[in-house]
Amino acid sequence: MFEQGGVFTPRQKFAHIYSVLKKRIESGEYPVGQLLPSENTLIVEFSCSRNTVRRAISELVREGYVQTRQGWGVCNIFQPIEPSSYTMGVIESFRETSNRTGQKTATRVVRFEPCIADRKISVQTGFAVGTELFYLQRIHDVNGIPLIFNHSYLLKECMPQLTRKIAEGSLYEYLEGTLHMTIITSKRTITVEMATQLDFEWLEMGSYNCLAVVSNQVYNSDGVLFEYTQSRHHPQIFRFQDNAIRRSHNTKE
Amino acid sequence: MFEQGGVFTPRQKFAHIYSVLKKRIESGEYPVGQLLPSENTLIVEFSCSRNTVRRAISELVREGYVQTRQGWGVCNIFQPIEPSSYTMGVIESFRETSNRTGQKTATRVVRFEPCIADRKISVQTGFAVGTELFYLQRIHDVNGIPLIFNHSYLLKECMPQLTRKIAEGSLYEYLEGTLHMTIITSKRTITVEMATQLDFEWLEMGSYNCLAVVSNQVYNSDGVLFEYTQSRHHPQIFRFQDNAIRRSHNTKE
């Protein structure tokens, strides 16, 4: 695959088109509230098939950059937003999020011990009763202030060599980099819960008595649930973004 | 379009395949943790093209029912979950959510007045300064208990005839049914905020001093922002689901 005067053959052509369009929207090249060039126009510009253009556009729809309407066109509805702690639909580790938002962060391991899933743990995490796990408590400091309390259950079978030392660093770097594990899907539930004794002890709660709780089930590439993490966030640093699309086929069939 | 022994021609073929596969997964017809039939097998069964099967499957991926892996297959990772108040990526009105979860609900309009967007409102809602709006405060009761406080700003231009009476009923039924307005995109932000004086006055807060706050920007089919709603939920009835997929092309380009 050679470059030819800026024209190259990326692994994913649609990803290239997607990022070009995205940049144009972000930079205001396409006026907000108006239509983007039609699919046929974009096909000519990028010299690709219609499907490839459409895949790029549907990504932008998912992200709330544009919306489409049959017979009319693709409308730019971009509004610049502050880089949030969380963006919906994308898996990111705490470290990755921190880097993206440019905050100074640190992680402390408060507790590290093997354990076996009993009935209660099983119901909460989704691991079968009797499964061998690691239980991990971590505090995340943001700009020096302890603001996130993590409870993690990790499948021992997937990482028998895991030590407290490793958990001090980036867990995901270890899993993906060293163990070559691939994470594909993560199921998250967001709730708001009353702060516990532990939360008050370890976090800088101020006058708040609640936290944003993100419960996370992570699956590896074999479809095996290997991590359950409950992240308890101080309200002041929690923010979650989501773009929803009204589906006409909700009511069908 | 005639039915022929159960075989029919739906408007969206992939939606049919999607819902059949979904039902099979939910009913346990496909064992959890194992692979679904391959694309080629499904093509034969549904007598359709590969693309159509793939579209159906990618919907299931988005919903966290299955995950795919190149060279391997489509793995069933379904876990039954309680019907939650909110499901990510789907726009639903309060009434629709209530019906789905089977709760007895009511809506009271506490305040209804025209207003004009000043600088502060503009920053919060995304409406331009000087825009004519309706401002609306509503309380939602769940099983008789006041648990949600809604602040809404509605674009007057889109619904000049709106009255307090109409707002007492289902706003979305009015907009979609009577005005034939089509809602396409909704941008949501979830945060946790300290309860205000107003919250304590109107809601049954108990010992909680925080709420789950869902800020909602809704666009109609012309790409015009016509509604901003801030929903302030009592923690006990707030729950939000999300399925994330780790994208390899995050790092590319």
Place this chain on the structure above:
DNA sequence: TTACTATACTTGTTTAAACAAGTCAACCAG
């Protein structure tokens, strides 16, 4: 046994073509 290779699968990406369906403006008949 061990390590490599061929091969027969799997999903991922791209192209091309056709038709369906929604939108809008220009046109025409009344």
Place this chain on the structure above:
DNA sequence: CTGGTTGACTTGTTTAAACAAGTATAGTAA
């Protein structure tokens, strides 16, 4: 002027075909 039709656009759905790339297994050569 009014109302309906036509036609030229737009996006939405489906098909067919080809190749790329990842996975697992069976067979082969060392």
